[in-house]
Amino acid sequence: MEKKEIAWLFDTLLSCTPGMNDMVVKVDRKVSKNQILLLALLMEIGIREGHAVVEYFAKDAVTELRAWVDDCLERGQLKELSERLKVLANR
Known part of the structure; x- marks a missing residue:
């Protein structure tokens, strides 16, 4: 499909x-560190490559998602590992 x-x-x-713009108060989900790293990687690829799905949503929604993923990386003590993996992936 085209963009x-x-x-x-x-x-x-x-x-x-209906209700797609409603705020969800709390999402309580336990995820593995592998899943957090995968989510961060997929989000970064989608944003970097300008995928049509990412472009559909408003810039502030993407910024909020990025902040949420960064928070997950921080809580999982994966921020440094994620940065190192980005460097390796860009080589």
């Missing part, structure tokens, strides 16, 4: 679903 088609699909799906 325009993906954006149209997301717009259609999310605009038809």
Whole structure:
């Protein structure tokens, strides 16, 4: 699918679903350190490559997601490891 088609699909799906802009008060989920690193990596790739899904959402939503992932990395004591993996991946 092209970026325009993906954006149209997301717009259609999310605009038809009531409450998509409502805030979720708390999400309590335990995840492994591997899952946190994977989430951080996938988010970074999506943002860097300008994937259509990421481009659909407002910039502040992406910024908030990035902050949440950074918080998960901090809590999991993975921030330094994540930075080192980024350096290795960019070689």
